[in-house]
Amino acid sequence: MITIETLKKLKESEDKVEFKKGEGGNISYDGGSKPKPSDRRRCILGYITALCNEGGGYLVIGMTDNYPHEVVGTQQNLGSIGELESKVYTDTGIRPKIYELYEGSKRVLVIEVPCRPAGKVFKFEDVALMRVGEELKPMSDEVYLKIVQEQEPDFSQQICEGLTISDLDDKATLLLKEKYSIKQNNPQFKLLPNEQILSDLDLLKKGKLTNAALILLAKKETLQERLPQAKVMLEYRNSESQIPFDNRIEFVEPFFILIDELWKTINLRNGSFPIQDGAYIFNIPYFNEEVIRESINNAISHRDYKRTSEIVIKQFPHRLDVINAGGFPAGVTLDNLIKIPSTPRNRLLADILQKTGIVERSGQGVDKIYYNTLSEGKAEPDYSKSDNFQVNLKLSAIIEDRAFALFIDSIQKELPESERLSVLEIVTLNKIKNGIQKSELDLEQINQLLQKKLIEKRGKTNAIFYILSKDYYDFTDEKAKYYSLQEIDDDQVLGTILQFLRKEEKAKMKDFVGLFENKLSRKQVRFRVDKLVSNKILEQEGEGSGSTYKLSQEYIKEIQVISEALNIGMKEMNKKRNKSIEMAKERPKKSR
Numbered sequence: 001m002i003t004i005e006t007l008k009k010l011k012e013s014e015d016k017v018e019f020k021k022g023e024g025g026n027i028s029y030d031g032g033s034k035p036k037p038s039d040r041r042r043c044i045l046g047y048i049t050a051l052c053n054e055g056g057g058y059l060v061i062g063m064t065d066n067y068p069h070e071v072v073g074t075q076q077n078l079g080s081i082g083e084l085e086s087k088v089y090t091d092t093g094i095r096p097k098i099y100e101l102y103e104g105s106k107r108v109l110v111i112e113v114p115c116r117p118a119g120k121v122f123k124f125e126d127v128a129l130m131r132v133g134e135e136l137k138p139m140s141d142e143v144y145l146k147i148v149q150e151q152e153p154d155f156s157q158q159i160c161e162g163l164t165i166s167d168l169d170d171k172a173t174l175l176l177k178e179k180y181s182i183k184q185n186n187p188q189f190k191l192l193p194n195e196q197i198l199s200d201l202d203l204l205k206k207g208k209l210t211n212a213a214l215i216l217l218a219k220k221e222t223l224q225e226r227l228p229q230a231k232v233m234l235e236y237r238n239s240e241s242q243i244p245f246d247n248r249i250e251f252v253e254p255f256f257i258l259i260d261e262l263w264k265t266i267n268l269r270n271g272s273f274p275i276q277d278g279a280y281i282f283n284i285p286y287f288n289e290e291v292i293r294e295s296i297n298n299a300i301s302h303r304d305y306k307r308t309s310e311i312v313i314k315q316f317p318h319r320l321d322v323i324n325a326g327g328f329p330a331g332v333t334l335d336n337l338i339k340i341p342s343t344p345r346n347r348l349l350a351d352i353l354q355k356t357g358i359v360e361r362s363g364q365g366v367d368k369i370y371y372n373t374l375s376e377g378k379a380e381p382d383y384s385k386s387d388n389f390q391v392n393l394k395l396s397a398i399i400e401d402r403a404f405a406l407f408i409d410s411i412q413k414e415l416p417e418s419e420r421l422s423v424l425e426i427v428t429l430n431k432i433k434n435g436i437q438k439s440e441l442d443l444e445q446i447n448q449l450l451q452k453k454l455i456e457k458r459g460k461t462n463a464i465f466y467i468l469s470k471d472y473y474d475f476t477d478e479k480a481k482y483y484s485l486q487e488i489d490d491d492q493v494l495g496t497i498l499q500f501l502r503k504e505e506k507a508k509m510k511d512f513v514g515l516f517e518n519k520l521s522r523k524q525v526r527f528r529v530d531k532l533v534s535n536k537i538l539e540q541e542g543e544g545s546g547s548t549y550k551l552s553q554e555y556i557k558e559i560q561v562i563s564e565a566l567n568i569g570m571k572e573m574n575k576k577r578n579k580s581i582e583m584a585k586e587r588p589k590k591s592r
Contacts, residue, residue, distance in 0.1 A: 004101050004108060007060055008069050016057030018047050018131070019065040022074035022109070027061055029084075030091070031125075041124060041136040044084075045092060048113050049122045050129040050136050052094050053147070056115035062108035073106030081109075094122060095389045114307070117327055117388050118152040152330060155305045156212035156346035157202075160226065163209040165194060167222040172254040173197075176217065176356060179256075183357035201352055211305070212349045216255045224252050229325070232258065232296070232311045234265060240316050255300060259358070263293060266315060273399050275406065284376045284405065286397035287320055291372045294365040295393055297358060299324035301350040302391070309390075318397040327388040334383055338366055338423060369393075371423040374430045375412075377405030403475035404433060410471065411454065425449060432466045435527035441466070465524075493520075493528045494537070498551070506548045 010017045020027050031040025040046070044059065051057040062074035077084045077098075085098045088111075097112040121128045121144060128139035173194055180201075181189040189197070198204035203213040214223065215230055223230055231252045235245040249265060251258050272283040299311045304326025314321040329343045344350035353359045369381050377399045385392040399405060408429075412420050421429075428445040432455055446466065449455045459465045496515050501507060513525050520528075529549065532538040539552040 001099060002058065002101075002110065002112070004071060004103050007058070007063060007101075007108075007110075010058075010069070011067060012065065013131075016051060016054055018051065018057070018059050019063045019069055020047075020059070020061045021064060021072055022061040022076050023072040026074075026076050029087075037125065037127070038135070041127075041129060044111070045088065046124045046129060046136050048088060048094055048096060048111065049092060049124040050131045051113040052092075052116045052122050053128065053130055053139065056113050059111040059113060060108060061111075062106065071103040071106045071108055074109055075107070076109045078107070089387075092122060092124075093388055095387070114389055116147075117304075118150045119148055119330055120388055121147050152345055154345075154347045156210060156215065156349035158211050159205065159208045160211045160214045161208070163214055163218070163222070163226070165198070165204075165209070167219055168194075168209075168213065168217040169219045169254050169257065172217045172256040175256040176352075179356035179358065183355065201355065202348060203352070210348060212346070212352060215300070215305075215349060216352060218254050220252050220254075223254060227305065228252075229305060229308050229310050232262060232300075232313065234262065234313045234315065236269065236315045238317065240319055245314075259293065259296060262296060262313075263289060266292060266313070266320070269315065269317075275399070275402055282409075284399060286318060287395070288372050288376065291369050291395065292320065294359070294368045295320075295322045295395065297353060298365040298369075299391070299393075301353060301359075302326065302329060302345050304345060307389075320395045320397070322391075322393045322395075324391050326390065327386060328391060334386070337383060338370055338427065367423045369395075371426060374426050375405065375408045377401040377403070377408075380427075380430065401433065403472060404430070406475040407468070407472040410475075425454075429454065429468065433468055433472070433523070435523040437527070438464055438466070494532065497529075497532070497538075501549075501551050506550045508548055512549075 007017070012018060028034075028040075028043040030045050031043040034040045047059045051059060060069075061076045063069045063071055081098050081100065085096060088094060088096055088098075095114060097114075099110055099112075101108040101110055116122060121139070123129070128144055129136050130139045130143060131137075177190045177192075177197060180197075181187050192200075195204065198209070198213060203210055203216070211227070214227055218226070231250055234249045234251065236247045237245050251262055253261060266287060267289070270285055270287050272285045274283050296311075296313070299322050303311060303324040307325035309325045311325075312321075312323045314323070326345060328337075329345050331343065332340055350359070359365060373379075373381050373395065379396040379398070379400055382394040382396075383392065385394070408421070408426065415421070424442065424445050425448060428442055428449060431441060446455070450457065454469050454471075455466045456469055457464060458467055493516070497507075497512060500511070500515060504511070509522075509526060509529065512529055513522050516525055529538065533540050533549070536552050537555045538549045541548050541550070
């Protein structure tokens with residue numbers, strides 16, 4: 001955290017800092033109602049956006065902009081710093097650090113803005129901003145193009161000036177030799193001099209050691225001095241709602257020592273769930289060793305070491321979070337996470353992990369995390385809290401579907417190793433189990449699973465859906481459901497629900513499930529009900545288990561309009577019919 005004395009000596013342009021008095025009133029958060037765009041930009045969001053684009057810096061409120069800067073104090077966001085921090089992140093995607101400093105009774109608000117990721121430009125009101133003197137101007141085409149064409153440099157490949165072989169840990173170096181010789185089936189490798197080994201692996205270049213050598217092999221005290229953000233913090237909490245930790249352990253060892261020590265510490269609080277199918281019993285651990293190791297390997301090889309925050313692992317009894325600085329590597333998003341070949345941010349470091357057998361293939365870690373987690377019947381790994389500045393992985397220990405774990409286990413045991421299910425096939429099976437609609441499924445994976453007879457197609461042309469094969473239902477407590485999963489379309493579902501709601505007016509999800517017992521699974525019912533809510537046919541009140549559903553006013557009005565139109569039509573038809581009857585009665589009279 002910066003100090004007021006340091007701030008007083010900073011210069012706005014050279015040191016990437018913006019000073020605002022703020023003593024006469026608060027600085028506008030988003031420009032308010034000012035008509036001119038140039039005036040609206042001179043607000044908190046405008047300055048944060050520009051500073052982030054410049055590589056990070058400070059927005060300081062409560063100090064003069066004349067050098068040397070004097071403290072005048074401010075009431076800006078007094079008592080609402082956390083709210084401001086959260087709002088900035090929501091509105092811009094930028095994660096600032098906001099804190100207060102004091103000189104006597106005078107308060108200064110400091111907004112510490114992080115550097116943008118390589119190739120990323122941030123905008124305010126759809127305009128990329130940069131500071132030009134006292135103004136915030138639209139970014140020039142030249143600067144914009146230069147940024148979007150940036151390539152992330154490989155930090156691990158860069159030379160660590162002053163690092164010597166004597167700074168390396170003997171035990172870590174020995175582990176490197178052993179793991180490499182086993183993986184490469186080369187026992188003689190262990191006998192080579194350290195200098196030659198380091199050179200062969202590109203950890204030593206022209207007599208100078210790289211940052212990869214520092215991270216993987218350096219002594220604890222050297223690592224702490226030269227790259228303190230390389231440490232890993234393990235925090236344990238007894239409850240997921242708990243804010244302060246019960247225990248915190250700092251790991252500053254070189255990677256080849258750290259990874260084993262870290263897993264052993266996590267495993268001390270590990271448990272397991274017994275899974276039984278007839279006489280066959282096996283245990284599924286809360287935290288799968290391969291999943292945890294791969295998660296940590298990914299964090300270490302993909303993180304941005306230019307950012308000063310360390311890797312944080314939060315362990316709870318039934319959940320584990322891994323958080324590392326730096327967003328996903330270029331080209332990787334939440335949508336393509338397990339489909340796109342990964343490009344490690346630290347290529348040299350990742351290559352060493354592959355050559356020593358720590359990982360099988362560069363970029364394969366996420367595949368393993370998904371593969372093992374879903375195969376154990378647990379919730380899908382959750383990366384949804386990740387952004388441009390950090391990757392946040394949440395792993396649940398809870399087995400949500402025992403039957404799915406047994407189903408996958410039985411399939412894999414029957415197939416030869418070369419034909420076992422891929423991670424994408426398991427992900428697709430999990431989606432089908434959870435009632436994901438056809439349009440969101442990968443057609444190639446669907447066809448493969450149909451050929452393997454692991455899923456079945458149901459429904460008619462306009463309402464096709466898929467279910468898991470009979471083998472899955474044989475592992476559930478509701479085996480009969482498979483045989484009575486009727487080909488029921490959305491119109492039938494709507495008709496049944498409308499009929500029920502005309503009588504009862506309101507219903508809970510359990511009521512709808514009861515309507516389709518032995519016809520649709522709970523997840524299939526929920527999917528259809530959610531669809532009716534999104535189409536504004538049903539209206540949801542409340543959340544979670546307390547939710548109730550009723551016909552929406554919009555839909556009721558629509559039905560009334562249709563009904564009135566039908567009634568008018570019926571009246572006209574009746575008039576014509578009555579007239580025809582009268583005319584028919586008149587005909588005999590005239591003939592007489």
